[in-house]
Amino acid sequence: MINWNNLDTLTSFKELSEVERVNLAEVMSGENGAERVKDYSVSMTEDLTYNYAAKAVDDKVLAALAKLAKEAQLTEKYAALYNGEVINTGEKRLVLHQLTRGQLGDKVEADGVDKREFYVKQQQRIADFANKVHAGEITNAAGEKFTTVVQIGIGGSDLGPRAMYLALENWAKKNGTFKMEAKFISNVDPDDAAAVLNSIDVAHSIFVLVSKSGTTLETLTNESFVKDALKNAGLDASKHMIAVTSETSPLAKSDDYLAAFFMDDYIGGRYSSTSAVGGAVLSLAFGPEVFAQFLAGAAKVDEVSKNEDLLKNPAMLDAMIGVYERNVLGYPATAVLPYSQALSRFPAHLQQLDMESNGKSVNRFGEPVDYPTGPVIFGEPGTNGQHSFYQLLHQGTNIIPLQFIGFKNSQIGTDVVIQDSTSQQKLCANVAAQIVAFACGKSDENRNKNFEGGRPSSIIIGKELTPETLGALLAHFENKVMFQGFVWNVNSFDQEGVQLGKVLAKRVLAHETDGALKVYSDLLDI
Numbered sequence: 001m002i003n004w005n006n007l008d009t010l011t012s013f014k015e016l017s018e019v020e021r022v023n024l025a026e027v028m029s030g031e032n033g034a035e036r037v038k039d040y041s042v043s044m045t046e047d048l049t050y051n052y053a054a055k056a057v058d059d060k061v062l063a064a065l066a067k068l069a070k071e072a073q074l075t076e077k078y079a080a081l082y083n084g085e086v087i088n089t090g091e092k093r094l095v096l097h098q099l100t101r102g103q104l105g106d107k108v109e110a111d112g113v114d115k116r117e118f119y120v121k122q123q124q125r126i127a128d129f130a131n132k133v134h135a136g137e138i139t140n141a142a143g144e145k146f147t148t149v150v151q152i153g154i155g156g157s158d159l160g161p162r163a164m165y166l167a168l169e170n171w172a173k174k175n176g177t178f179k180m181e182a183k184f185i186s187n188v189d190p191d192d193a194a195a196v197l198n199s200i201d202v203a204h205s206i207f208v209l210v211s212k213s214g215t216t217l218e219t220l221t222n223e224s225f226v227k228d229a230l231k232n233a234g235l236d237a238s239k240h241m242i243a244v245t246s247e248t249s250p251l252a253k254s255d256d257y258l259a260a261f262f263m264d265d266y267i268g269g270r271y272s273s274t275s276a277v278g279g280a281v282l283s284l285a286f287g288p289e290v291f292a293q294f295l296a297g298a299a300k301v302d303e304v305s306k307n308e309d310l311l312k313n314p315a316m317l318d319a320m321i322g323v324y325e326r327n328v329l330g331y332p333a334t335a336v337l338p339y340s341q342a343l344s345r346f347p348a349h350l351q352q353l354d355m356e357s358n359g360k361s362v363n364r365f366g367e368p369v370d371y372p373t374g375p376v377i378f379g380e381p382g383t384n385g386q387h388s389f390y391q392l393l394h395q396g397t398n399i400i401p402l403q404f405i406g407f408k409n410s411q412i413g414t415d416v417v418i419q420d421s422t423s424q425q426k427l428c429a430n431v432a433a434q435i436v437a438f439a440c441g442k443s444d445e446n447r448n449k450n451f452e453g454g455r456p457s458s459i460i461i462g463k464e465l466t467p468e469t470l471g472a473l474l475a476h477f478e479n480k481v482m483f484q485g486f487v488w489n490v491n492s493f494d495q496e497g498v499q500l501g502k503v504l505a506k507r508v509l510a511h512e513t514d515g516a517l518k519v520y521s522d523l524l525d526i
């Protein structure tokens with residue numbers, strides 16, 4: 001039987017708080033430090049490793065975390081999720097994003113269909129469509145090939161797919177699988193749509209309208225913006241647009257699109273990169289085979305995440321160390337720092353994934369919780385971040401745990417040797433240096449130049465960022481966030497916190513305001 005209890009009612013949580021703290025600077029120094037870096041490491045897939053040597057944990061803390069993971073029944077809750085229980089209590093929905101990339105447990109039926117079959121069928125339909133576009137069987141009205149794909153969507157219908165596209169663009173170019181350039185329109189700021197439209201050849205562009213609900217104001221506004229531009233160019237908008245939505249949305253049956261592909265209410269926006277939401281744009285840009293490799297990487301991590309042994313389950317381990325840092329050590333934020341230019345938008349995606357999932361003050365039954373839940377997430381690619389906000393990370397008054405990501409090889413492979421090292425070596429040297437600098441610090445008589453150390457980090461290391469490693473990386477963080485939500489006993493799959501602002505904005509636009517809202521409306525000339 002599964003018990004959904006608040007973290008502060010669990011005996012093993014009290015025990016965890018009483019375990020002696022680890023002096024990170026001390027344990028990471030000298031030979032001991034070298035041994036830790038070798039030992040505190042676990043495989044995510046054959047190509048990716050999670051190394052947690054520079055986290056403030058030791059065997060005692062890890063044993064206490066394993067006990068907590070067991071008492072919180074993380075493995076059982078994950079199984080309940082992929083076997084189709086109503087895990088999203090707020091919206092009374094199943095949570096099935098893992099099913100888009102593999103069958104992890106029982107067959108899941110909902111709405112009278114086998115859901116795995118439904119997702120696979122959508123992937124096949126998308127693959128067929130993309131192949132026809134690439135082969136010139138689906139063209140514009142003049143019979144010419146489409147050369148650009150533009151995704152219109154916001155939140156989960158933008159951030160994940162955009163981050164994934166950028167992550168693989170250069171890989172695909174290098175490996176001969178690049179088919180079409182992709183662009184993204186998300187913000188309701190007219191400058192977003194206008195700038196994208198100005199940068200493309202609309203006559204040879206295919207637009208993917210992505211909205212699960214089919215009611216998001218920003219997205220529908222941008223759709224009209226694009227339709228206007230197509231009309232002004234003398235083009236038939238319905239021959240340039242496809243839709244990705246849920247079958248119950250107002251967009252599903254419209255004649256305004258060349259084709260419609262479906263996901264459903266059991267896939268949260270921020271978990272939708274492996275559904276049709278990511279599938280359409282990524283298959284058009286790189287071909288369906290590349291998208292399939294991406295799914296295969298995610299499926300591998302979903303499998304590993306079933307492991308009951310905490311030390312062999314990287315997503316669960318990462319989650320539990322995060323809980324320790326948040327609820328015992330009291331750290332407020334986590335920085336995501338990929339040493340990979342291709343992952344430039346990955347921190348923005350993780351921001352939504354983590355903060356929209358676990359930024360909650362009530363448990364899954366709607367009762368207030370008495371402990372901190374999701375941390376603030378932010379980040380930028382290294383080494384750029386080093387020359388900007390790392391000052392606070394090294395010497396500021398808050399300790400911010402760090403999540404590094406690094407690859408041995410670059411994607412494009414073009415490099416130069418300057419002062420006896422390649423740029424790739426310089427990049428990797430920097431991430432190694434940062435881990436040790438943060439953990440060990442350096443004492444100096446001049447307080448201004450003193451580094452206290454004791455600043456924890458972990459690193460995910462891979463050989464190269466490929467479609468498969470990207471899928472694995474994505475699933476790692478999705479599963480980490482899911483496990484943390486289980487520990488905090490929150491519902492990680494709804495987002496009521498975004499509603500109030502939408503309601504008030506509508507009131508402003510209808511001129512139904514008073515008080516402060518009226519004055520702000522006047523100040524902004526609405």
Ligand SMILES: O=P(O)(O)OC[C@H]1O[C@H](O)[C@H](O)[C@@H](O)[C@@H]1O
Pocket residue numbers: 154155156157210211212213214215216219268269270356495498
């Ligand atoms: O895909 P849509 O239904 O248009 O939703 C787009 C986004 O907007 C909402 O407000 C939510 O905050 C996001 O979780 C969601 O991804």
